[in-house]
Amino acid sequence: MAIFILGMRVGFITSEYPPNNPGGAGISSKLIVDSLRNEGIDVDVYATVGQETSATLQDGVYKLPDQSRYPGPKTIGENISVFRHLPSLDQYDLLHVYNVRHLPGVVLRSSVPVVSTMNNHTWISPDAEQHLREGLPRYDLPTIFRHSQTNGYTGIQAPIRSAIECIGKSIASRVDHYTVQTEGMKKVMTRSGYDPKKIEVIPNILDERFRPAEMNSESYILFVGQLYDHKGPVEVIRAFDSLPRKIKNNWELRIYGKGELKPKIEKILSDRSLTQVSINYSSYTELPEVYANAGLLIHASKYTEPFSRTWLEAMASGTPIVASENPSSSHILKDVAEFYDPFDTQALAETLQEVLSDEKMRESMAKSGKREVEKYTPERVGKEYADLYNRIVS
Secondary structure, three states: OOOOOOOOEEEEEEOOEOOEOOOHHHHHHHHHHHHHHHOOOEEEEEEEEEOOOOOEEEOOEEEEEOHHHOOOOHHHHHHHHHHHHOOOOOOOOEEEEEOHHHHHHHHHHOOOOEEEEOOOOOOOOOOHHHHHHOOOOOOOHHHHHHHHHHOOOOOOHHHHHHHHHHHHHHHHOOOOEEEEOOHHHHHHHHHOOOOHHHEEEOOOOOOHHHOOOOOOOOOEEEEEOOOOHHHOHHHHHHHHHOOOHHHHOOOEEEEEOOOOOHHHHHHHHHHOOOOOEEEEOOOHHHHHHHHHOOOEEEEOOOOOOOOOHHHHHHHHHOOOEEEEOOOOHHHHOOOOOEEEOOOOHHHHHHHHHHHHOOHHHHHHHHHHHHHHHHHHOHHHHHHHHHHHHHHHHO
């Protein structure tokens, strides 16, 4: 067991942090920081969410100017911001970078050890969906260039994007230690050229508010996520529409999220007269009730999710899960969910039909999820991070 280093100071650097940009990464950041402080670690939080032109301390967070203050892509802007506006970092024993777009800027500034949680595909793969479609090929320069093109970069943009990817990855490779949240993401990183000896699996962290005091399961299917193609909302709607009438008439599909596909989805619903399908939005504080009352969650991502918070939220709520199969979901949900091929809408429809037709199956899935979620409590995850810090610093 590592000897705890008294008075350890950690700088925690993220691009999301409540109450600003409270997305999944921001929620996880806050939960991790709270768990670290409960372990007796002194943590300062830096977040690229500021609207000022210099770093400011507000609500206990050092807010660095966000990427909109700088020209060019968001990735470049965030790295300029952290490089220019982070204070002297010698005061810390260690830096922890979460949500890794700004990782190269931190590495170039830091004189102390850096731990990075690779919770998205930045500096790993420029087109995560295509990477999964191709069976996770090794990431050499031709693959990076090809995937830059499939990700929408054309003409001169493709070689520029490829160059940024290669330079950023080269700098990111200098990190002292990485954490990923699933064995699947460790495989993805290793295939992308990172040293597996520097990668440790520490899972995502549960928000205890999703443990319901009581459950009142209703006949609605839940989708929670951004309305972007790689999240699969259109495939979910089409699969639901193809269900036999005797099943479809007894269930609703409720889509919770925002994003660029909303007009397309609204048109599909109108054209198909899908009155059982609705687009909704809920604040994060209201989501526990939404989950607790749902009969099923569909997680439909078409890429290797680092570790979706929706998995934790559904498991804690006792909501059964149908999930697209990828290296992360098959690791975390292997004893919990029913899987389907993320690129086969018919397979999703068949899986839905099976699960929705079998109440006992859903009850068993819900019980399995509630057992499995005990692996991801803040106490457990906080201790894993504290142990890693101690090993690095000592």
